[in-house]
Amino acid sequence: GAGVSQSPSNKVTEKGKDVELRCDPISGHTALYWYRQSLGQGLEFLIYFQGNSAPDKSGLPSDRFSAERTGGSVSTLTIQRTQQEDSAVYLCASSLEAGAPYEQYFGPGTRLTVT
Amino acid sequence: GQQLNQSPQSMFIQEGEDVSMNCTSSSIFNTWLWYKQDPGEGPVLLIALYKAGELTSNGRLTAQFGITRKDSFLNISASIPSDVGIYFCAGQTQGAQKLVFGQGTRLTINP
Numbered sequence: 065g066a067g068v069s070q071s072p073s074n075k076v077t078e079k080g081k082d083v084e085l086r087c088d089p090i091s092g093h094t095a096l097y098w099y100r101q102s103l104g105q106g107l108e109f110l111i112y113f114q115g116n117s118a119p120d121k122s123g124l125p126s127d128r129f130s131a132e133r134t135g136g137s138v139s140t141l142t143i144q145r146t147q148q149e150d151s152a153v154y155l156c157a158s159s160l161e162a163g164a165p166y167e168q169y170f171g172p173g174t175r176l177t178v179t
Numbered sequence: 180g181q182q183l184n185q186s187p188q189s190m191f192i193q194e195g196e197d198v199s200m201n202c203t204s205s206s207i208f209n210t211w212l213w214y215k216q217d218p219g220e221g222p223v224l225l226i227a228l229y230k231a232g233e234l235t236s237n238g239r240l241t242a243q244f245g246i247t248r249k250d251s252f253l254n255i256s257a258s259i260p261s262d263v264g265i266y267f268c269a270g271q272t273q274g275a276q277k278l279v280f281g282q283g284t285r286l287t288i289n290p
Contacts, residue, residue, distance in 0.1 A: 097277065099278075099280075106280035109277035122277075123277065167212060167224050171221050172221045
């Protein structure tokens with residue numbers, strides 16, 4: 065079946081502008097995660113959604129970052145007033161349910177470049 | 180915060196050689212996962228480990244969940260060109276949903 069999809073695949077924006085990144089999880093997966101990967105680094109957790117529960121926002125680096133998940137499916141990560149240090153690949157993952165033993169499956173990512 | 184120390188950072192090997200990489204943590208994890216990432220792609224799950232001491236194979240790949248629950252290793256036998264990429268370990272603690280990732284091992288295979 066279809067995997068996790070993300071759009072756009074690449075985004076170039078000017079410093080100070082807002083951006084929205086979209087994630088479509090695997091159908092039937094109830095848990096959705098956002099991670100950030102800076103060049104040459106591992107993945108950094110940002111936020112997690114599970115069903116109708118309040119999201120775990122503990123990884124968001126600042127209040128310029130926010131995310132929504134509508135209807136328990138599609139999620140949007142919004143970065144306001146982008147800064148150059150926001151440049152990274154933003155990866156979305158989904159899992160059948162939260163926690164082990166439900167493995168997380170990743171999308172291809174959105175490469176964000178802030179000029 | 181929690182950190183995973185993954186080593187080596189990079190490996191340069193000849194085709195056909197065996198590869199070994201590992202991750203260690205100061206914290207106990209309940210789950211260890213190994214992912215491979217190709218350029219421009221998201222990480223792809225290779226092996227998942229759920230019990231201390233567990234040894235799991237997936238083709239030429241073998242991974243083990245350390246008995247102390249603070250480490251894991253991944254072995255690749257008889258490497259082939261398509262094994263090139265970046266390998267990440269990831270751990271998950273009891274009750275936590277997020278994964279903590281290592282910094283990756285970049286594998287390069289010389290023809």
